[in-house]
Amino acid sequence: MIILMQKQDILLKYLREGKSQREIARETSVDRKTIRKYINDYEEKLKKLQEAHHEVDRGELIQELVEAPKYRVNNRKKRVVTDEIKQMIRDHLKENENKRSQGLHKQQKKPMDIFESLQAGCIPISYSTVLRTVRSIEKKAKEAYIKGSYMPGDICEFDWGEVKIKIGGKRRTFQMAVFTSAYGNYRMAYLFAKQKTECFQEAHAKFFQEMGGVYHTMVYDNMRVAVKRFVGPNEKEPTDGLLKLSIYYGFAFRFCNTRRGNEKGHVERSVDVIRRKAFAFQDSFESLEEANNYLHHVCMRLNQRERSYNDQTPAVSLETERPCFLHLSEPFDAARYTTLRVDKYATVVIDQNHYSVPDHLVGEQVQVKIYTNRIHCFYNEQKVAEHQLLTGGHEWGLQIEHYLETLRKKPGALAGSTALQQADPKIRNIYTTYYISHERDFIELIHYLKENATLPEIEQSIQELRQMGPKHVTTDKIKAICAKNRMPKDAPPLTSEETQTITNQAERHLRLYDELFNTKRVGQQEVCV
Incomplete structure (x- = not known):
């Protein structure tokens, strides 16, 4: 293959120096047939150029005349591929x-x-x-893109992004819900443990509340929390979770085509920008709440930056959009509902985690309301349990008061129970300090705490009993002290039948207190005898 410089050398030797093709071949070491080909080609194109009258034809001929030699191999017949x-x-x-x-x-x-x-x-x-x-x-034809034009308050895009950060020193993966307005490029993001329906709904409720209104149309890709199933080549059936949001807030929605992230290019870019601007600088937090507060601060800072194409910040553009929003209702109750059967451990299993309910419900079905950070359990329309949501897998959330009936029958199981290990540290300390080998008495104390007293009241009673010695700390004496401390010190005389009954009950508790501690009351004071 000869290059453009060789072509120029051959033509100049022939046209200006008048050398023969044989002489040129000898001097350039190029085959005489090749030299003849380029000389004939040049003379033919030059003749056509002189005869051409159309400007385009002349331009093309000039380019062909001076371009580098080309070897056209694409037109060769492919004999193998039948x-x-x-x-x-x-x-x-x-x-x-x-x-x-x-x-x-x-x-x-x-x-x-x-x-x-x-x-x-x-x-x-x-x-x-x-x-x-x-x-x-x-081979497909290259796709052309059409620049969109957006009206204030009309379109907002939503997407998920994965974020890996440390919470309490442990590396974990969280899902970042990202919103971006198409008109003003206003960005906001929230962190959740998983991509669940309740997280999807709560993210929208928080975002609309912060915006002070609702966008007319929301745009999604084919995420599972939004698309229930595909019903045709280009048709998707929305999930109940998305339909409920749409009905409550009144917004319309549409889905992108499969693998067409450009159809929601604002939020596609926002996921990457927010993740980098936030967590490339800090990725360790004490709690998820702290991480969300930090993320919110980063988003607000980004929204204060100027946009190069209209010299407005997203925050300023948002003020233009707000009058165009749909009316904002009260925050949506973002919860997932399900009915579960209580297993032999008196727990219900939600996302592979166990949560306790009262032990008399073993084998029964309970209704569960699952929020992003807590769960509520109901039986016969009465709330029977509430837990903080566990974000790991195969974890147990047990409350000792849910097992009182079982522990009364099997008090020996208390010391090694997971329920005791997960109890309030103050309750565990009371057990290890005063109730070792007195499990039945401790179980009665937990029952009393559940039905009739608060933990601070019990702690105050124990402090009073400790002054007489640790052996005086028993459940009966704690009950008596609590009753005594609830009595008003300067109560006015009571005359009605109802108030007299209350007074008699208080007097009985005080007599019990006197019998337990060998005291007698003189006026409003107590002395030891």
Whole structure:
């Protein structure tokens, strides 16, 4: 292959120096047939140029006259790839298409697999030919993009992004819900433990509340919390969670086409920007609440930056959008509802985690309301348990008061129980300090705490009893002290029948107190005898 400089040298020797083709071949070491080809080609194009009258034709001829030599090999006939072989390759590609529709993207055949399959069938073809044929069959026209124009308050885009940060020194993966307005590029994000319906709904409730109104249209991709199932090539059925949000707030929604992130390009970019601007600088926090506060601060800072194309910050653009928003209702009750059966451990299992309910409900069905950070359990429309939501897997959330009936029958199980280990540290300290080997008495104390007293009251009673010695700390004496401390010191005389009954009850508690501690009351004071 000769280069442009060689072509120039050949033509100048022929045109200016008047040398013969044989002489030029001898001096340049280029085959005489090649020299003849370029001289004839030059003279032919020069003649056409002189005869051309159209400006475009003249321009093209000039370019052809001075361009570097080209060797056109694409027009060579491909003799190996017959129509039959092409059909075989198309069949393989059709199988790949079917697998993609079934979600089996990682089980498709690559060109090398197709080549090996053809070779096994004794088809005389090379891998490069198979690769070239596959590319020609799958070749698609390049897509043109249309710049959108947006009205204030009209469109907002939503997407999830994965974030890995440390909470309490432990590295964990969280889901970041990101909102971006199409008109003003206003960005806001919230962290959640998982991509669950209740998280999806709570994110919207928080965002609309912060915006002070609701966008007319929300845009989503094919996320599971938004798309229930595909019902056709371009049709998707929304989830109940999304429909409930739409009904309550009154916004419309639409979905992007599959693998078309550009159709919600604002939020696609926002996920990357917010994640980098926030957690590339700090990725360790004591709690999820602290991480969310930090993330909110970063988003607010980003919204104060100027936009290059209209010299407005997203925060300023938001003020333009607010009058155009839909009316904002009260915050949506973002919760997932389910009915679960209580297992033999008196727990219900939610997302692979166990939560206790009162032990008399073993075998019964309870209704569970699941929020992003807590759960409520109901039986016969009465709340029977409330827990903080566990964010790990195979964890247990047990409350000791849920097992009182069982522990009364099996008091020996108390010391080694998970329920005691997860109890309030103050309750555990009371047990280890005063109730070792007195489990039945401690169980009665927990029952009293559940029904009739508060933990500070019990702690105050124990402090009074400790002054007489640790052995005086018993459940009966704690009850007596609590009753005594609840009595008003300067109560006015009571005359009605109802108030007299209350007075008699208090007097009985005081007499019990006197009997327990060998005291007698003189006026409003107590002395030891």
